[in-house]
Every structure is written in C-alpha cells, then in structure tokens.
Amino acid sequence: MKKMNLRQMQVDQTGTITFVKADGELGRRIRDMGLIPGKEIKVQGRAPLKDPVSLRIMGFTLTLRNNEADHIEVEVK
C-alpha cells in the first residue's frame, strides 16, 4: 500500500481514492462525477501530450487535466 497523487500514477495502474482536496466549482464537478474517497480507479491512458489523463471509475471513462488530478490522492497496491 502506497499513497500518491493521481498525477503520478502509471497507465494501467489501479488505486483507491483516499482524499479529494479540491473545492469550489472544480471540487463540485469532481465529486459529481464520482471521484470521492473509497472509489476505485484505473488509469486508462494519457493524451499524446501527456495531459489530460483518462481513467476508469464505476465502469465509465473520465478525463481530467493533470493540474486537476493534483487534487486527488490515491492509495495503490
């Protein structure tokens, strides 16, 4: 078990969200899409310029910019 930032995760790595720091509009949006503590995510891929990142959560695919991913902490196995 290791804690890290979502930005640092490798493609195909899975982890569980432990903490979401963002508030305001971004925080609301992140939470509305289900990025909340306890959810399992898997990094699906990155755009050709390495940003944004796409990930799978609750069975669908979601994209986030790297600076938005910074607000999300995960625990990986």
Place this chain on the structure above:
Amino acid sequence: MSAAIVLAGNPNSGKTTLFNELTGARQHVGNYPGVTVEKKQGTCPTESGKLTIVDLPGTYSLTAYSLEEVVARDFLVDENPSMVVDIVDASNLERNLYLTVQFMEMGLPVTIALNMMDVADKRRIKIDIEKLSKLLDVPVVPTIARKGKGKKELLTTISSHVENKIKPLNISYGRDIDTALDKMEEMIELSGFLTAKYRARWVAIKYFENDSQITELGKKADQKIASDLERVVEKVTDHLSATLDTHPEGMIADHRYGFINSILKQGVISYAQDRNRQQISDKIDRVVTNQFLGPIIMVAIIMGLYKFTFSYSEIPIGWFESFFGWMGGVADSALSDGLLKSLVISGIIDGVGGVLGFVPLIMFMFLGIAFLEDSGYLARMAFMLDRVFRMFGLHGSSVIAFIVSGGIAGGCAVPGVMAARTLKSPKERLATLLTVPFMNCGAKLPVFALLVAAFFSENEATVMLLITLISWVGALLVARLLRSTIIKGEATPFVMELPPYRLPTIKGILIHTWERTWQYIQKAGTVILGVSIILWAMMTFPGLDQTKIQEFENQRSVITSGVSSQILDELETIQGDQLSANALTVKESLTQVDFDEAHAGLKNSIAGRIGSSLEGITKFAGFDWRTNIALVGGFAAKEVVVSTLGTAYSMGEVDPEEITSLSDKLKAADGWGPLTAFSLILFTIFYAPCFVTVVCIAKEAGSWKWAGFSVVFNTALAFGVSVLFYQIGSIVL
C-alpha cells in the same frame, strides 16, 4: 394531465434518442429564455390524450455547476412538471442514479427509464429492476431507446403514476449535518423562507452545498433568516473541518453516493466481470488516442471532414447559384432599368441567395460533425488537443470551429461559428466564437489571390502559407488576450466523460442536422436580408445628379455620332463576339463610359463618401478611397472586395474568379506596391467578419453586444496591424 412531462438524464444516456422515439417529427427547437441552451419540445399521442414532452439539457448533477444545470433546475422548479422521466444508463447505473437522487430530494415525481439494457446485457451486468423500483420507491421501466423498445410500457407507467402523491427523499448526511438540517428546516418552514418555490429541506441542503444561486435568492428574500442559516452552516463547517478534516460539500456528495451504493448492494446489481475491465471502446482508444497514431488519425479525420463538407456541398451550392442566377436573369428581363431592378437583383435576390447559399455548407458540416459527435470521436479530439488549446485559454473542442472556419484555407466562418456549439464551457466558447473569423475562409481567398498574383507572383506558395500562419497565430494570440482581459476567468474544468464509441443512427444524425440547418435559415434569414438591402442602398444612393448623368450621356452621343448607321444597327442586333472590328471598338468605348459612370456613381454613394472621408486615416495603412470602398463592400461578403475594386478602377464589376486584368491594373496603378498589397492582405485577414458571420455570432453568443464587439474590435485590430506593418515597412524598405 396538464403540466408537461420532462425528459432528464446524464449526457449520453440516450435522452435524445428516446425523445425522438416518443415525439417523432412532432417537435420543435427553441431556446430557454435568455440563454443559448437549446430547448426541445414535442408532443406524443397517448390513449389519454396528447402529452407535451420537454427535453431538458443533459446534466450529471443539479449542483448548478454549468449553465445546463442551472437551466434544468430552474425549469423543474418554475414549471412543476407532472412527471420527470429520468433516463438512466443501465450500463452505468451508479453514476446515473446520482442525478436521480437529486430529483427525488427536490420532491419531484420521478419515473426511471432504465435505458441501454442491451449494453448492460452485453457487459453481463444483471439488474433486479423490481428491487430497484421498490428500494427507491419510484417506477422503473427498462428500455432500449435505439430500438424503440419499452416505449409503450414507459408511457403507460407515466400515465398511471402522474397523480400519485410524492414522498420526497431524505438522505442521511451524517449526524452533524442531519441535526443542523432538521433545525434549519424548521427555521425555514416557520418563516416561509423561499418555500413558495422550494422544499424547505432542499433549501437547507443547498446552503450546505454553498449553492450561490440559492444563497443569493435567500439574501434578497429575507436578510435575517439568510444570515441565521449561514451561521448554522458555518458552525457545522468549522466543526467538520476540525474533527474530520472535511467540509459539508464533500460530505454531502459522499453520502449521496453512499446512499446509492447501499441500495445497489442489496442485490440490485451484479457484475459477472470486473467493472473497470477493458471494453471494446478502450481497445479502440489505445489506438485512436495513441501518442503517435492518435495525431495522425486525427489529421486524417479532420481532412476527411473538411473534404466532405467543402467538396460535396459544392454540387448543391452550384444548384443554388444557378437558381439565383436564373432568378436574377428573369428579374433582369422582366423589370425595366432603374432603382427597383437594382434593388430586386442586387439587394434582394443576392441577399436571399447569400443566405441560402450557405445552407448546403451548413448541412454538410453538421452532418459530418453530428457523426463525429454521436460516434464519440469528438470527445477524443478534445482530449488530445486540450493541452495545446488550453495554453491560449481555449478548449480542446475549439479545434473543429477553427478548422471549419478556414484553419485549412478555404473554409467558412458561418458554419465555423455554429460549430462552436459543441463547446460546453461558456468562456472558452465565447473566445472561440470571437476568434474563428480570423481564419482564411473561401471568400478571402480571391482577395489574396488577386494581390499575390499582382505583387508576389514569384513566391505565391510561400506567401499563401505565410498568410495561413499569420491568421492562426493571430487568432490564438487574440484568444489568449481576450481570455486574460474581457473574458477573464479560470479554465472550465476538463472533468469530462469519454463516452463509449457507438455507431450513430442515420435517423439521429438526420434529425440533428435538419434542426440546426432550419435554425440557421429561420434565425439568420430575416436579419441577413435586411442588412443586404442596407448595404445595397449604401453603395447605390444618392447616385449621380442630373448634370453628371447628362455628361455621360453626352460622351455616349459623341462616340455614336461619328459612326455610320450600319455599325449602329450592328450594335443593336448582333451579339458581342460576332461584331466587326469597327463595331467592336465603338462598343468598347461605350462600355468604358458605362464603367466610368459606375465608378463615378460608386464614388458619390454613401459607401464612397465614407471611403473618401476615411482616406485621411487609412492612408497610414496605405489605403486610398478605392480600397476603402472595397473593404466596406467586403462586409457583405469578402469576395466583394475584388468586384468592388473592379468598379472603383472603372473596370466594371470584376468576377472574383477572373482577376488577371484587375491584377495588371493594380500593378500599374498609383500608390500600389508590395507594401500596400501586404498591408491590405493583413487587413483582410483581421478586419470585421462578413455580416452573415456577425449575425451568427450574435445568435450563438446570445447577444448583439458580442457581435458589435467583433466588428469594432476586429476592425481596430486589423487597422493597427496594417498601419504598424505599413509604417515600419516604409521605413525599412
């Protein structure tokens, strides 16, 4: 059943498909009052009478994060629908129910249409529909909208449940918040605070969610209660951050998802495979968004869209052109020479022709875009390009608008501006709308071709490439400038779903395309006709005075008086190219008088006077009155710059496709040289968009203010750039 029923749900849940299934052709598209969000409404015949159905914008939540969410929420509150039909994607149940729960918390009557049952089956997701319905206490009807399955059951269920009494949902948000909510609910109910419209507990929750729309309404309604409520919220907030290192907004979202989970866990759903395992879509994405292949495929698809739009639309555009050409011909022979004829041909027929001439272009572009959008590829394009466009304050999805407008030289800003609709973030969208007209549309090309042929014939290709680069760099820099000044603000979050790839249905695409095309015809049509007539009037009035006209008549008599009656007969009866040499010279002299008269008329017209009076300042950019008039004419359509220059140089109206003689003339003319030519090229890239584009900007931005801005700002920018170039150039060269 009086009040309408509404369709609501997440984007990509199949809402539009179901709406089309239910209403068929009995639908019309408008806007929600005051905003540019589309409002679709239709009727559906049922056994108990006609049902009015409103399609709400697709949203993930009702937290008032986006314009769509605000619009959806306001509509639900203001219109009190008799039923909210919530389309829930069965293959994506957990996230979709997040919205459902919020409807139920508002105390709205909900029926779930559990759509995409076929997809869920394919992914071996089993859903116990009865149990779901029982636990949520709302009716649930399985549907496959794409095949029209479940439609009848849905309608029967709706009509048997509209009269039911609703028990609003109360979710537990943890002890601290719950206790506070109880207290606040009581305060709100006692004072009747906002209760005319909203449920008391819901208002209390919104205070915890820090919902600016509600807190502002609250302040206006009752300052004292509002601050009392805020104090309660503050206390709990402090407590939560001290003890649990979290805040109410987070707690509320967590508990909503927790509530959904607790229901799903009671045997409602079972997965035969890992939910996050790779689906076919993910495998496609591995290739399509691959670091190397991704960009190549994207370029190929963009080129394909471009070719499709502009090559195939040429044929129907040709039909329109010949039709309006024919109409012009009919008017020409039916009416006698004079103002009325000129108005009908140059003002009305050209104006209407101008509007309708764009129709095939718009149709083909929307056909292409609808395909890309419905298939899911557009979202991938945004994903791949976001990094680049974000640097300039735009969004990955801006690319389509730029390309269509002429990012590859030869597009058109009218469909380009309309293509900006695929952008969901308002600031990025506005910045895109205002900068796409800098691209080199097909109508600017004749102007460039004329000037390049005249003054840069040795480096044609290089100069054309340079022009394309200048317009891209200019557009992106201006976007950056706008986004850090008048459209300032944080980038809209890119938290976006990549929907699974799906083969679009023909019906869906056709409806989509038709809707947009029809909107263009309706909305733009009337205004454009009006402006076209005004422009015609500006280039025609006040005309020449009697003595001037007499002078030209005299010139004609002088020419004809000296020639034999035989030649005069010949001129009357024989067509142009069969004339004898003598007759031809006479005819040419006569035509030259016509051209001179047109030239004098134009110079004396309102546009001409504007052009002359502006000469004082435009000379700093190297433009004389003739160029000025041509640029005024270019506001009608950019290629008019060429034909007007022709008239201004007494050559008659020059066909934009036949420019050789005009370019020779310019080369020889006073005050023209490479410097002036390039200054004019720069001006043409940047100055006011043609008025059809301006009208579209007004419609898309939802206000004439922005349309006016684009005329004034772009012209000022163009002038600045041209003057700078011309002045520096004059010193250096």
